[in-house]
Amino acid sequence: MDSDNDTNPSNRINEFRSYRQRMNERVADIDHLGIKRFFRLDSAAYESGALDPKTKELLGLVASAVLRCNDCVDYHLDQCVQAGWSDEELHDALNVALVVGGSIVIPHLRHAVESIDLIRAGDLTSPAE
Amino acid sequence: MDSDNDTNPSNRINEFRSYRQRMNERVADIDHLGIKRFFRLDSAAYESGALDPKTKELLGLVASAVLRCNDCVDYHLDQCVQAGWSDEELHDALNVALVVGGSIVIPHLRHAVESIDLIRAGDLTSPAE
Amino acid sequence: MDSDNDTNPSNRINEFRSYRQRMNERVADIDHLGIKRFFRLDSAAYESGALDPKTKELLGLVASAVLRCNDCVDYHLDQCVQAGWSDEELHDALNVALVVGGSIVIPHLRHAVESIDLIRAGDLTSPAE
Amino acid sequence: MDSDNDTNPSNRINEFRSYRQRMNERVADIDHLGIKRFFRLDSAAYESGALDPKTKELLGLVASAVLRCNDCVDYHLDQCVQAGWSDEELHDALNVALVVGGSIVIPHLRHAVESIDLIRAGDLTSPAE
Amino acid sequence: MDSDNDTNPSNRINEFRSYRQRMNERVADIDHLGIKRFFRLDSAAYESGALDPKTKELLGLVASAVLRCNDCVDYHLDQCVQAGWSDEELHDALNVALVVGGSIVIPHLRHAVESIDLIRAGDLTSPAE
Amino acid sequence: MDSDNDTNPSNRINEFRSYRQRMNERVADIDHLGIKRFFRLDSAAYESGALDPKTKELLGLVASAVLRCNDCVDYHLDQCVQAGWSDEELHDALNVALVVGGSIVIPHLRHAVESIDLIRAGDLTSPAE
DSSP, X not given: OGGGGOSOGGGHHHHHHHXXXXXXXXXXXXXXXXXXXXXXXXXXXXXXXXXXHHHHHHHHHHXXXXXXXXXXXXXXXXXXXXXXXXXXXXXXXXXXXXXXXXXXXXXXXXHHHHHHHHHHHTTTSOOOO | OGXXXXXXXXXXXXXXXXXXXXXXXXXXXXXXXXXXXXXXXXXXXXXXXXXXXXXXXXXXXXXXXXXXXHHHHHHHHHHHHHHTOOHHHHHHHHHHHHHXXXXXXXXXXXXXXXXXXXXXXXXXXXXXX | OGGGGOSOGGXXXXXXXXXXXXXXXXXXXXOOHHHHHHHHHHHHTTSSXXXXXXXXXXXXHHHHHHTTOHHHHHHHHHHHHHHTOOHHXXXXXXXXXXXXXXXXXXXXXXXXXXXXXXXXXXXXXXXXX | OGGGGOSXXXXXXXXXXXXXXXXXXXXXXXXXXXXXXXXXXXXHTTSSSSSOHHHHHHHHHHHHHHTTOHHHHHHHHHHHHHHTXXXXXXXXXXXXXXXXXXXXXXXXXXXXXXXXXXXHHXXXXXXXX | OGGGGOSOXXXXXXXXXXXXXXXXXXXXXXXXXXXXHHHHHHHHTTSSSSSOHHHHHHHHHHHHHHTTOHHHHHHHXXXXXXXXXXXXXXXXXXXXXXXXXXXXGHHHHHHHHHHHHHHHHTTTSOOOO | OGGGGOSOGGGHHHHHHHHHHHHHHHHHHHOOHHHHHHHHHXXXXXXXXXXXXXXXXXXXXXXXXXXXXXXXXHXXXXXXXXXXXXXXXXXXXXXXXXXXXXXXXXXXXXXXXXXXXXXXXXXXXXXXX
């Protein structure tokens, strides 16, 4: 729930993007070789391989939803929108997550649906890198 | 933690109720047949069957607590209070959740105990539908 | 799945009971004060308090099912049958677990339904202490 | 691990398919309306919608892998092979699950890789319905 | 994310400490014997035994990180700093948590790295008891 | 439970070691760059860094126990015994996992205690590489 309950929810996605970017830079500053390699491996997992990046982002979204991580859901929604998935397709993927993960996923479904709306509303601003 | 740390915690339950209602309506607007059916199935699971609704809400509370979902805990606490469970009974159920789920449940126990207090304090306002 | 796939499934519950008893004794032999206290606290959580033991065992069953632990499900099913819950009531409780936890709970639902059948079939043998 | 360690692993998939079918029939016999509706909703989630069934099965596979459910992984692998995903594509999807879910997913990756091999080896036998 | 996104993050740790202390007192007021015993058992688990308290706090930190509980992470970070672990050692422990738990742990890694910085910056104030 | 219930449990650890080695080789044969890099990153996480390998293996054990993965527990127990941790120290670490993770960890505690006994009994045979 948390910041979802803000009186000004339109800023939620932007705040997440800037916090994520700032802290990713701080984590990089730590200069831990294992952590840096993990971050590169994480990025590489969604690059073109036997599967295309668009499909992989949808896999990342559903994995994040069933594991109930709002930040991960928001990150992958940003990527999914950029990759060209429509709202209807994203909702259909979230339905798979809902059935696999059960009603405990519902708060994250509400969060995700709001995030999609916020991302679409802010399309003129540049998304998270 | 999050909104638990607010300087004005007395609004936390009300904010959750209105956010939940608003976003449930937005989710319904999406008009995804699978998602709508899931929401109906979710409601039906707590209706009278071999077990009575009062017992089922307590099952929902403990399931939510061990799965560590504050929003789900708050929703089922609202229902449990309406169903007539006393504070002592709710605390005893939360103890089962604590022993099954371990110390990782403690932040959610603190949240739940505060929520019970807030729900009782706001008894004059109508609870979430 | 595992031993569910045995050609002689009728022994599954009995094997679990004897393995559980034997290893609980081995764990007690270790004589770790914290572990021994945890085991006592675990037993005490299901004893009479604000809630009665029968209700608490049903809470333990649903918590075990959504956390997807077959051994814990079997243990609480043994206790629930002894406490007097009917098959219909147990199935209704498992339905709450299914809706909360999603399709990922289905293998444990199959396991639990089989366990209930096996426990009822073996009613003449003494259940786990 | 369990039956993965069998001296005759080639039967593992077939045993799972027959156990799953037998127990699904037993669960249907229980005749619990909520459970029956959940099973239908579960099947419907993978049928054609905004997303095609082939994509949805891959989503189901990755969700099952990060939630670490071997039975669910085997079921969705059966469906994914039928839907026409190649080994390389399945391995690439499992890599997303591995990165999202971490090394705790490795035992399920080993299981899944073996299951793919077993399913391909048994292609002449009819898969689970 | 939540309070991580605050414009004044320097207060996040202090707010958590005071909320935790206040609600632990409220939980103690409930006077539920099982809950009180669980809290004592929880404290005792980190006291000197076969392992020293410093090592145990690091175990508690990694357990909290892979189970993805920010409040638990913050509590154990406070204890770990008091026990004398350096930043480099804490980051190395968090790397183990990252590899075991996967990218789903990354939001909690960002949170933990920020918490370490905040705890060090506030060293003149007394940490949580 | 599963193979824990075998009439000849003394082979359980050896069977796990050989299955793990055989399937790790099969996974390597797949030749997926991301998966291979993940396996190397996983190994590297336990090598000497700011923390020594002995401490890191204990962190891996506790992370595996609270995430309830028997295979991961067995692997890290093998490594912990090789690293020189005593039974008393391993039991003390498992107690931390039990308190953090709750009674749902108990089946894995029983498994781990049996695994330690089996590993010690088979000390003359070479452990898993």
